Amino acid sequence: MQVILIQDVDNLGGSSELVTVKNGYARNYLIPQKFAIEATPSNLKQLEEKLKVKAKKEAAMLAEINKVIGKLKESAVKVGAKTGTSGKIFGSVTSLQIARAIRDQKGYEIDRKRISIVDEVKELGTYKASIDFGNGNVTEMEFEVIGE
Known part of the structure; x- marks a missing residue:
């Protein structure tokens, strides 16, 4: 049957x-x-x-995801962090901070659980994060950690 x-x-x-x-x-x-x-x-x-x-x-939905990916790859997102005199960060940058920076600078709401940071962020500089949009749509974006 x-x-x-x-x-x-x-x-x-x-x-x-x-x-x-x-x-x-x-x-x-x-x-x-x-x-x-x-x-x-x-x-x-x-x-x-x-x-x-x-x-x-x-x-x-795929067209919208591709539009978001294009915007994210245009320029690096700037994430502020408190630093000491040597340029080391107090604590580390989290996916929540990256999600807030994307929302504030690019205008897109991305769930922090979909963002994974490739390297451990302990100093000022440029780093990469991976965003999983689901259904096999994964992109890598750059973010820059700047001192507040």
Whole structure:
């Protein structure tokens, strides 16, 4: 029996996938638990429309991500840090500080959990950070640590 999965099911497939399973498994478990619906012609048509809408949204989101990546690579983001007389930073620069600097200087809100700093930042200078936008979209950006 063919069913359309409504939710991700372990060892079977992800949401909006068309899978073939045994009749008993579909009728006794997947459909009553609302994990799947039967693959009727009307349900298949709805799935097709849903996938088209999802593809359009993903294309728009990818265009927006590419725009953000372009802006981030234009110039280095400046991050302020308190320093001693020798140029060493008190503490270190964190992803939260980078996220705030991007928001203030570039106008984009990026979750700090998506930012990972390549090297440990303990002195003034230029460093690199990696930003993961999801779906395999990862970019590297430069940021400059300046004294406050």
